[in-house]
Each structure stands twice: as C-alpha cells, then as structure tokens.
Amino acid sequence: MFCSRIIRRHTSGSVVVSANKLCSRPRAAGWPKPRPRPTLSRPKNHGNTARPSRHPPSSMPIMITLLNYRLGFANDVNKMYYSTSLYTTVTESEKVSIVMKPEFDFNELFDDKNVNKLEESISKRKLNFNLNKLIYLWEKLKDVEDNMNFLKSKREMLKEEAKKFSKQNIKHEDGNYRTDGKRVRENLKKAKALYNSLSEELYISTLQLPNILHPDTPSKDTVIEVKGEKPQCIKNHVQFGSENHLLSYNHDVVHPGTCYLHSDLALLEMALQRWMTDALIKTGFTRFSSPDMYKPIALEAYGVDITNPEQVFTVLTSESNMYLTGVSSAAFAAYYMMAVLEYDELPQRCFSVGTYYDATKDFKSFTGLHNLMQRKQIEIGCLCHTDSEGDVFQQIVTTLFDLYSKLPLQLRLVEVSVQDFLPSMYRKQAIEVWLPSTQEYHEVASVYCCRDYVSRRLKIRYPADSKQTAALSRKRLHAHTIHGTAVHIPVLLAVLLESCQSENNSFIIPAELKEFVPKAVPPV
Template sequence: MFATRFATKRVIWSSQSIRQKWNNRSTKLRLFPSTSPIENSAEFNNIEIQLNNCHTCTCVSHHKSLKSENFLKRRVNFAAFHRRYSSYLFTPSAEGEHAAFIMKPEIDFETLRIKMKEMEDSVKFRSMDVNVEVVISMWDEIQQMEEQKKQLENERKKIKFRKGDKVSDEDMKKAKAQGRALREELRTVNSRISELTDQLYPMALRLPNFLHGDVPLGTDPVELESFTGHGGELKTVRFGKQESHELAHPGFVYLEDEGALLEQALLRWAAHQLNKKGFIRFSSPDKFKPIALEALGLDPDGTNQTYAVKTNEDSTYLTGASPIAFAAYFMMTVVDATNLPQRCYTVGKHYNSKNDTGRFDGFHNSFQTNKVEVCGLSEESIATSDMIFRQYVSLLKDLYSELPLKCRLLEIPSSQLLPSMYRKCTLEIWLPKTAEYVEAASVYSCTDYISRRLKIRHIGEGEDLTKHKSNRRFVHTVHGQFIDTGVLIEAFQQLAEDTNEMCIPGTIMSYMPKHSKMSLCNR
C-alpha cells in the first residue's frame, strides 16, 4: 500500500490507483516514470511519504520542512529505486554497482564520423529528432579526455621510485605532492569522462541505421514486381467461427474444424519448405525483457505493438514469434565463422497490441495470430548480408507463387522503417472483397545494428574461440516474416462466395490432417 498524509488526515491508496488519484489533483507526485516497472514492487508498496497540504509544489523534494527527501532515502535504496534508465541498453556509471551486469553497446563512432552526412540523411528521412553533430562532438571530447588521462597516468609512473632507490627527504616530499596533484587531476578527468559517457550513449542509441541506396526517400513505397501464384485445384470447404466470446478477450475469434486445421496446415507447409532449404527450427518463448525490444529500435515504454506484462520484480513484453526471439537468443554470443551464414526460423503465436481494437475486423487485423519468423546471421559484410537478403526475398516469392493469390512486392520507404532497419521489402496480397492490399510477409536487413547493441560477434575461420578477442567482429542480421496465418485465412475466405466458406488450394490441402468431422455444440 502507498500511504501519504495531508495535514492530520491519513489516506491510504493502492499502488494501482495512486496515479489516477494524483492526476486528478493539482498536485502531482513525480517519483518515477509513469511506466516504471517497479511501481508494483515491494519497495514501492512499502514507501510512506509525508507531504504538506500544498497545491503549488509538484516535487516531493520541495517539502524540505518535513524532510521527505531524507525520509525516502532512509526507507528505500533511492539509487535502486530509480532502475529505469534513459536506455535499457546502457548502464550509467553511477548505477554500475547496482546492476546485475553492465551494458555498454559497441557503437562504431569512427564510421559514424566518416559517414556523418549519410547518418544525418537517415535521421532526416525517417523523421527522427537526433542531433548527429552533437553526438560526434561529444565523442571527440571523450577521446581528448582519454588522451589526457593517458598522459597523466604516464606522468604518475615517472615519479614512482623503485624499491631500493636512495631518495632524499626533499625529493620524496616533492614527489608525494606531485602525486597528489596528479591523482586529483585524474579524478577530475575520470569524472568528466563518466559524465560525458552517460550523456553520449543514451543519445547515440537513438540514432537509426544507415539507409540502403535502394530505399525510397519519403513516404511512398516502390512496387518492384507483381505476380499471381498457382496453387493447384481449389477446394471449397465450410468452417465454423465464433466472434466475441463473453469469456475471451474482445476481438478474438474461435476457429472450428476446417478453419483450425487450415491454420496448422499453413504452418506445416511453410516449415516443410524451410526445412528443405536447410533452416534450423527454434522453439522460442513468448515474453522478453525490454532490452531485447530496444535493440530492435522499439521503445519498450512507448511502443504500441507489444503487451507489457508487469510482475512484482520486473516488466516483460508479450510478443510471441518475432525477431526479438532471435535477438535475445544470440545476445552476447560468439559464433564460429564455419557456422555462418546461419539460417533459422521459429513458429508460434504472435501478439500485436496495435490491432487490439476490442472488435473483430477480419482475420488479417487480429491482435493474435500465428507466424513463421526467420532470421539469418552472416559475416560482418554488407555484401554478404545483402546476398542473404536477396535469397530471403527470392524464397518468399517462391513460397507465395504456390498460392492462388495476387501478390506484389514493395520496397518500403524510409519513413516506415524501424530505426534498426537498413532496408525492407514486403509482400502484399490482394483481398478482392475489401479491395485492398494487405501485408502478408516481409524481409528486412539490419546489418550490425542489433549485434553491436547486444554484442553478437563472430570469429574468423580457424581462430580459437578463447583467443583473438580483439579480432571478433559483429555479425550482420537479416530478419523476415514469412507466414501470417490470419492474413492467409482472410485471403482464402475472400476467394469463396459465402462468408462461412473458404477456398483452400491443393498445395495446402496435402498438409491438412485426415480427420473425421466432429459435431460441435451449437451456441
């Protein structure tokens, strides 16, 4: 419980309702961000704050008369209380001793300086608000301070006496005074380096990836090609569905009989095609910590694409099958070059809160669906990752050429790219009844954007994994969504005349399990 006193009156609020109650008053309590993962923690629930009946002050620390600031520090570890940093990917120096492990991404500032104009263009055409020049100037200042630090350390070494040296008292006194002065100067330099570093990294982590030369600048995608697939003879089947069950989350639909079997058949079909191409199958979790989301350029506290699941200790995010699964798996790993390129995929539920409207707007707009997500790891080379990107796009076209659907392939413009994306192509399919194209699949390259943030590296062929740490290079990653069952079920349904029917192509029928039709209860 969260307790506070107004004059002589004692009011007790639950941690869940405190924010709503305070926001309805002119006085607002600002102890932590509104999305802080610790708001339900034991520390939060045990805090007791004393406030004056003041309607002008908006900060607890202003209530000096009751010494509430000291009161807070006495009741909780204030440094541990503010666990939400400006970036989950970077641990400030002041918080190092409280963190489970230190995070410091390997951002390539030298390349950033060389390609400063390209980065400024990337920021501009993505409509982002990051000052590249400030980032570079701050990095240069840190490098100057590091050089000054080295010089001071060298001077300290020169004034040290070896054991057995005969030194007069006067020289010893002089050396000690000089040593104290150098230590003080080093302390000032180190403090300045830490201060600049704490400012630099959260700002630098907001920078996006560079843009591929083929990415359209602006807001309009470019159509690369269009085609219509051939999936063999179509079979019309009836299926059952129930919308808006009173005990289910609003907007979800129950699929029955042939509809439910079709969903599984689509996944088996895609998995079979990927297995033939040598992909490694993963079984991945559905919930991830915020650091994995931020590595892809998503804002864990502001994104509208994931569900936040809060516990007493931490916050996790419900994504299901997604590129986040692979980013989390390969985090802080070193891959042998003989295992590159590495191709893998995962099959499972996917959750997208952006589509959570509280009503059913078609299978293609469902907030819960099944997906097949792929990932590729390559050596630190644009040429190699571009090759895998083209291979994935080609594989995508081969897959959808086996389905009787009208498709088009688009190059996505800069304004629609996530910060981690170097380029992205999407495959859209035509829905005849609603007369619209909808995204069914996509492939995108992230080069070393994710690997530098999560320290995913590789070693050269023949190199010892325990040695040559300085020669470890960052892998490039290519990701893709190959199947969205919700979109395909909607497309097959719109091929049929009746809304309770769908046309299943022969390509998929061979993956439908043989079963005896069950009589389902009527509702």
C-alpha cells in the first residue's frame, strides 16, 4: 500500500501533516518511493523503541511550527521512535538495530563506601533521585535470582527422581514427581518473568545515576591561579569589528544569532585553529575529522537528556532521530564504542576541529562573539588506564594553561563547581579569560574526566593483564575517559579584538599568532 501526505494550514501558522490511505492496491513496479525531507524538531518524550513504519497510519499527525532555530517539534500522539538507545529494554530489542547493555558492577556500585559518595553527589547536584529505592530494587533482584537458582536445582532433582521411578515402574510415585515438576516449572517461569522485569527497571534506573565527585569539587567556582594583566579596551569588539569591517551581522537570509567574519578577523580564526592544532599534535594528540549528527546512544552515555530541547538539537527523519551537536565528545564515544584496546595503546589522545551547535545559547539576536549558538571550537578526548587518569588530566590542563599564558590577555584557572556538571562528570577545570566589555570572565577552554562512567555504558575496555593481548584477555578493565574543549574560538576572538586595539583604531595581531596566519597565494 502507499500513502500520500495531505497538508492543511491553520490560522495560527502551524501546518498539520497527516498520512491518509488512498487505496489498497500495491505500488506499481518501477514507481519511485517518496523521499521524505528531514525536519529539525524537538522530541516530545523519551522514545526508545523502534523505527517508524514506512507508511504511518492516519492517526499519527505531526505538528510543524516555526520556532526559533528548530523548525518544529513532533506532536505525535504515539511514542517517538529512536534507532538506538541505552534505554532500549530487552523486550523492545527486536525493534532497533543496536542494543547496548551497560556493564555495571552492582557489588562495587552499591558498596557502603561508594553509596556514601553517590549520596553526596546526588545531594550536591540537587537531583531528585531515590538511591535507597534503587538499592532495594537490586536486593530484591538478588532474592529473585536466588529463588530461580533454587527452583532450577529443584527441577533437576525432580527430573532425576522421576527417571528413577520410571525405570522401576513405580507409576504412583512417578506421577507425583511429574506433578511436582510441573509446579516447579510454572513457578520458575513466573520467577524468570519477574527477574526480567526487575532487571530492566534496575538498569534503566541505574543509567540515571550521576557519577561520584572528586574530593576537590567545590560548591562554588574556585580560582586556582591567575595570570596576566587586565587589558585596556577602547571599544567593545562588536563596535570595533563593525567599524573596521572585520565582522558583520543582521543579514536578511542569515540566522539573527550569527555573524560573518571578514579580512584579518577571518584569517585570525584560521590562525587560532592552526595554533592550537600544532600545539596538540606536538603533545601526542591525533587529529580526527568527525560527523555533526549522532544517534542517541552517543549522547546518553554522557548523561545528556536528549528529550530536553535546551540541551541538544534534534533532526527527525523518516527512519530515526539524529542529534545535531557538531564537534563534541560524542564523536569519540561513537568511534570507540565496544572497542577492546591493547594495554600498550593507552593512553590515547585525540582531537577534532569543527563547528559546535549549542542549544543552551540565546540565538534570537547577535549579542557578541562570546555568545554564539554556532561556533568554531576544538574538542579533545582521551582514554587512559584506571590508575593514570589523574596524571593525564593534569598534563592536559597544564599544557593548555601554559599555551594561553603566552597571549596578551588575563586568564585564570578555575575548579568548576558541581552546579555546571553533566551527570557523567567527575571533575572539571576551566580556563577563563577576561573580556573588558562585559567586565566578566568567559570560559575559553575546559577539561573534565568521567572515570569509567562512559566506558561502562559503551563497553570501552582494555586487558587487565599488561602481558595479555586484547583478543586473548579474559579479564578486562573499563578505560577512564577525559574530555574537554581545547579552544572556544569566538570567545578568544572577542577578547583579542578588545585587547589588541591600537590608538589609531586598527587591529594588531599578537606576535604569538603571526606565524600561523595564512599567507596570500601569489598569482600564477
């Protein structure tokens, strides 16, 4: 059968797209299938089941309204469908292409010492999460498992007894054992159903647990170190850039929250990319070229709420929901998912250059380079052994802070408070630079570690024995992950525009960056 979409417009400006069945005849051979257009949208609920059918029933209207950058949101009366999800249960596994069951160690997770750390983390993050209920659920699951093991052993014993009486032709006793065996099998079937139900509930609830916190994580941002002097600003960067034809905004066919970079400012953007790229490569990082859209599993591994339109943009297609983040930590999660790395391959350091799409930013109007929804930045990701996470974390922070210290600006290193954490974060430090026009510090780089929070969800492992290969290893450990932003380029451009103004109203490119500025190509 085939369907046709009928569009009717309302006075409110919204458009309802519904599918009406035209006939029951099969599609003629050779007829091209309609090619659905992808639609930027916000999901209504946390769907995690399956792909939508090729021909949606007429009872599934889709509301499309023009709302900010998102073209609309799906107002589907039924469940939204996703292609892959950490929250996909066993009962729904046949409807999706990939099911990822996290590798939780519940004995370690609910150890008395770790429970105290979890309670502290939940309290400081101000989350509404009932940890006692989760522990009770786990204990109940263990009781059901013990009952299942008892019933299995009882079933085997009855089988053996029934065989013995059958050989001895004792029909009366044999019949009793058969009746008892039937009763045990029925109870075992009920116990298995209860176990599966409790197991699904336990895993889904555990996925919502936050990471524990580093002992140094403060309740308010704490300044660790300050370097440089506060620069004198003659004009703010928007005014200075406009007057010198370095940037422009308010274009009719361009989104109001973005801008164009011109001349030296466009070259400086490229110089900053080369400056940071060269520094990262010299310290052992490998460059990646990453996609812009990801399936939900890559974001859910970090605790991102994909149903929250303030956290991520959603692209709804006919097959699945994709999430528009651009260059982000999801790139490394998707690449290393289900990987078993050699012991000697760690630590692995990588970075990616590209555009990041920030759903948390106000993009209704252009307020400055420091507040862009769509921005150039460089993301970093590291995998390391469980006992070397602290050293690798400190090396990256020190490298970035020393690099920024060479620029003519004031910066500070901050231990970030728990209020700004994702659920996956264990510790985070940020480098902030002083922007004279706002009289505030703005984050230009950050580094955070997640311990094994991400790797347990995505099964990123390495051999526990350094002498064993990945293929032959029996016991494996989950790699600890470190992520962050090496440079938030628009913020740094804004600071440099205000810090490097000359008295004759011209822009002076810092000496540290001149060698990275692209040279003009001579004519042939």
